[in-house]
Amino acid sequence: MTDDRALPVGERPFIEEVFSTHELPDTPVRTHRIPASGWREAPEVLLHLGDDLGETPAYLRRIHGWLLWRAGPPVGEARYLAISDDGSEHWTFDLHGKRGKGLGPDGVVHERFRTWKEALRDSPPE
Numbered sequence: 709m710t711d712d713r714a715l716p717v718g719e720r721p722f723i724e725e726v727f728s729t730h731e732l733p734d735t736p737v738r739t740h741r742i743p744a745s746g747w748r749e750a751p752e753v754l755l756h757l758g759d760d761l762g763e764t765p766a767y768l769r770r771i772h773g774w775l776l777w778r779a780g781p782p783v784g785e786a787r788y789l790a791i792s793d794d795g796s797e798h799w800t801f802d803l804h805g806k807r808g809k810g811l812g813p814d815g816v817v818h819e820r821f822r823t824w825k826e827a828l829r830d831s832p833p834e
Contacts, residue, residue, distance in 0.1 A: 714738035717782055722746075722764065729793050734770045742767040744777060751795035757787055765789065771825060773832035774799075788821070792833035799828070 720741045728748050744754045744765040757765040758779025763786070765779040775793065780786025783806055790813075791798040801810030801824045811817050812827030 722766070729775075732767060732770070732775060736769050737767075747775075749795060751791070751798075753798055754789055754791060754795075757789050757800075761785060761787060763787075771828045772830075774828045776825075776828070788824075790828050797833050799824075 715738065720737075720739065722743045723740045723746065725742075726746050726748050727742060732742070732747065744750050744757065744767075747754070747767065754765055754777055757777060761780050763779040765777045768776040768778055770776070771790065773792065774790040777789045777791070778786055779789075780803070784803070786803040788801040788803065788810070789798055790800075797813075799811060799813055801818070801821060802808050803821060807819060808821060809817060809819055810824050812824050813831035813833075814827040816823075816827060818824035818827060
């Protein structure tokens with residue numbers, strides 16, 4: 709019998725499996741992390757998302773046509789990237805503690821991660 713309980717984010721191991729865009733899950737994976745290098749079609753902007761933070765970007769979920777990735781912890785110094793399936797469009801949000809800043813696809817600079825995610829939800833990629 710396997711144990712499928714959710715692991716704390718920092719304890720989820722990165723897996724070596726490689727996924728195509730259509731294979732990336734819609735919702736968060738609670739037992740492991742998919743690194744940016746695990747996305748077959750990953751663009752350079754994603755592969756280098758966490759370079760200055762010393763963090764490996766990990767896949768989080770889909771939000772209305774966007775693929776959401778994060779380099780760093782859920783609270784602290786982190787960078788989020790929302791990218792279209794084909795990699796042609798992307799938006800970043802830099803997190804510092806519990807607040808941050810990022811331009812959303814709605815043309816607004818958001819200081820709260822929640823409102824940035826809502827902009828993703830309300831503005832799917834073209």
